[in-house]
Amino acid sequence: MSTNKKDNKSNIPKFKFNAYWIYGAIFVALIGIQFFSSGDLASKNISKNEFYEVLNENDISKILVINNNVAQIFIKEESIEKERFKKQVKSPFYRKGSPLFEYNFGDLQNFENKIETAKQLNSLDFDLKNENQTSMFDTIIGFLPFIILIGIWLFFMKRMSGGGSGAGGGGQIFSIGKSKAKLFDKDTKVKTSFKDVAGLEGAKEEVQEIVDFLKHPEKYTSLGGKIPKGALLVGPPGTGKTLLAKAVAGEADVPFFSLSGSDFVEMFVGVGASRVRDLFKQAQQKSPSIIFIDEIDAIGRARGKNSMTGGNDERENTLNQLLTEMDGFGTDTNVIVLAATNRADVLDSALMRAGRFDRQIYVDLPDIKERKEIFEVHIKPLKLADDVNVEFLAQQTPGFSGADIANMCNESALIAARHNKKSIHHQDFLDAVDRIVGGLEKKNKVITPKEKEVIAFHEAGHATVSWMLEHAAPLVKVTIVPRGQSLGAAWYLPAERMIVQTEQMLDEMCATLGGRAAEKIIFDKISTGALSDLEKVTKQARAMVTVYGLNDEVGNITYYDSSGNDAFVKPYSEETAKKIDKEISKMIEAQYQRAIELLSNNKEKLSILAKLLLEKEVIFKDDLEKIFGKRPFDKEEKIEEVKETPQVEESTEEK
Numbered sequence: 001m002s003t004n005k006k007d008n009k010s011n012i013p014k015f016k017f018n019a020y021w022i023y024g025a026i027f028v029a030l031i032g033i034q035f036f037s038s039g040d041l042a043s044k045n046i047s048k049n050e051f052y053e054v055l056n057e058n059d060i061s062k063i064l065v066i067n068n069n070v071a072q073i074f075i076k077e078e079s080i081e082k083e084r085f086k087k088q089v090k091s092p093f094y095r096k097g098s099p100l101f102e103y104n105f106g107d108l109q110n111f112e113n114k115i116e117t118a119k120q121l122n123s124l125d126f127d128l129k130n131e132n133q134t135s136m137f138d139t140i141i142g143f144l145p146f147i148i149l150i151g152i153w154l155f156f157m158k159r160m161s162g163g164g165s166g167a168g169g170g171g172q173i174f175s176i177g178k179s180k181a182k183l184f185d186k187d188t189k190v191k192t193s194f195k196d197v198a199g200l201e202g203a204k205e206e207v208q209e210i211v212d213f214l215k216h217p218e219k220y221t222s223l224g225g226k227i228p229k230g231a232l233l234v235g236p237p238g239t240g241k242t243l244l245a246k247a248v249a250g251e252a253d254v255p256f257f258s259l260s261g262s263d264f265v266e267m268f269v270g271v272g273a274s275r276v277r278d279l280f281k282q283a284q285q286k287s288p289s290i291i292f293i294d295e296i297d298a299i300g301r302a303r304g305k306n307s308m309t310g311g312n313d314e315r316e317n318t319l320n321q322l323l324t325e326m327d328g329f330g331t332d333t334n335v336i337v338l339a340a341t342n343r344a345d346v347l348d349s350a351l352m353r354a355g356r357f358d359r360q361i362y363v364d365l366p367d368i369k370e371r372k373e374i375f376e377v378h379i380k381p382l383k384l385a386d387d388v389n390v391e392f393l394a395q396q397t398p399g400f401s402g403a404d405i406a407n408m409c410n411e412s413a414l415i416a417a418r419h420n421k422k423s424i425h426h427q428d429f430l431d432a433v434d435r436i437v438g439g440l441e442k443k444n445k446v447i448t449p450k451e452k453e454v455i456a457f458h459e460a461g462h463a464t465v466s467w468m469l470e471h472a473a474p475l476v477k478v479t480i481v482p483r484g485q486s487l488g489a490a491w492y493l494p495a496e497r498m499i500v501q502t503e504q505m506l507d508e509m510c511a512t513l514g515g516r517a518a519e520k521i522i523f524d525k526i527s528t529g530a531l532s533d534l535e536k537v538t539k540q541a542r543a544m545v546t547v548y549g550l551n552d553e554v555g556n557i558t559y560y561d562s563s564g565n566d567a568f569v570k571p572y573s574e575e576t577a578k579k580i581d582k583e584i585s586k587m588i589e590a591q592y593q594r595a596i597e598l599l600s601n602n603k604e605k606l607s608i609l610a611k612l613l614l615e616k617e618v619i620f621k622d623d624l625e626k627i628f629g630k631r632p633f634d635k636e637e638k639i640e641e642v643k644e645t646p647q648v649e650e651s652t653e654e655k
Helices: 002-011 019-036 048-056 083-089 108-122 136-161 167-174 201-215 241-252 271-285 310-326 368-378 390-396 402-418 426-438 449-468 502-512 514-523 528-546 574-601 603-616 621-628
Strands: 060-066 070-075 101-104 127-131 182-184 230-234 256-260 289-294 335-341 359-362 475-479 488-492 618-620 647-649
Touching: 048 070, 048 101, 048 108, 060 108, 201 230, 201 241, 201 335, 201 359, 230 241, 241 256, 241 289, 241 335, 256 271, 271 289, 271 310, 271 335, 368 390, 368 402, 390 426, 402 426, 449 475, 449 488, 449 502, 449 514, 449 528, 449 574, 449 603, 449 621, 475 621, 502 514, 502 528, 502 574, 514 528, 514 574, 514 603, 528 574, 574 603, 603 618, 603 621, 618 621
Parallel strands: 060 127, 230 335, 230 359, 256 289, 289 335
Antiparallel strands: 060 070, 070 101, 182 256, 475 488, 475 618, 488 647
């Protein structure tokens, strides 16, 4: 018998005590305490619309604001029997005198203002009180479950990584779906204003109107108008799109959320859409407000293109959420979205439509008047000499953006300091232009006398042909000093044209081929130094034939697609392709022969100019006038808008 008893006892499973039992018991106990210590279990969370229905029917006896973010709604005794409240009252957890509803309102100040407005309009008679429930016991009870969950998470992270490496990433994972937008409000006010933005008059007028919408909405809504949902700033890099947004932040005097399009991108699925939701939720709580998304093309690219990977689908999910937030159900809030991009052509058409971005504001490169204004802004902190001519600098820097001009002003100060000057002279600005456009001067570059002679005749050929042609750009200077990747350059100052005629393009092509033609005439040989020239004229000729329809043989037809959908499709047949290649070659060869003819008729003057260039290394317009005389077709007119186009050629040794 005793043996059987021992056997029976040995078959009973033995439960071993371990730490997981303690964790489980504590977790169950805390859940129980949390459950039974709560006196408001019957309270139902209600939406914004439900809250205002109860509010407007004057059924509320008291509103108690808990910890500045939750409102407990108490119902009047005479209203408690209404049909809409019966289900809540019949709850086994309901106690008389306890709140029937809870409402998460978001921003306290906006909530209090709306309550006061409703009380005045509807003659409501209830009290609004604030209460901070921050006793030590409640705090411990509230945070202990989270502490235990974090502890369990850290425990498993430690088990998986074999150490404490997981602790540092905990905060990042818990906040990964939150918006990364920087908030600028009355506490962190931006000091930039529209006075700090030089030029851009049209763009400033557009964004100033947006600011006026937010400051005086009744001026427009009283006539039945609606505040625009968004404005898209489009333009080349460095033209001042972000600066305009800063000026809006400084002038609007409303909360301003600023972030980049790449801030929505994350390696985890669903994070981008979550951040979009959180961003608009914050903006709606602080409305009226502005959201500024810089480089929106990071998430706003057209859907359905190049969808080869799952990462692209995640970007599309983020875009879908953005589209919904900007113009979907329940988006009637005073939140204006500003965005900036220099790639508007790749944006999704649904993002560009009216109702999302109602306005597209094009921020173009500044003209001569605007460049002068930009110079006056950036030279204020500089110590200038008396010989600085701002108007001339504006003429010498066409095609420069605002960022380029700022860089040029800074570079001129560095050049002056490098030469131990006490102030910045006009020549320092001109040297800064050469440094930015042409590159750093290479004084120690090894060039043989023969190569230097070839380079001199090459640049002299450009200068001579451009001087002889009516529509070629006026010459500024010619140099054979190596800069950057170029061994020599001819600088021109052509007028900025809104349209270009065939004769003007052909004259420019002939002047570009003047360098190679000069080598052929003088040395009866050609070099690789004309690479950039050939590349330029080939692009010009192809554009004339296939884009602008300026060729009689191909005809009045263009193969250009502004939508960019023909990137991998040739929009013409093989027969047409052969005709296009033939016409391009014929056009280039005709201008090459024309350049040879012009230089042959002026061979002596060409040699004088090349020798002068070898002697001085840099020559200017006055030197050409002494050799060739004044251009017969030059008019005594002021050049209004100019565009600097350096011609850069590479020598055989460079290649």
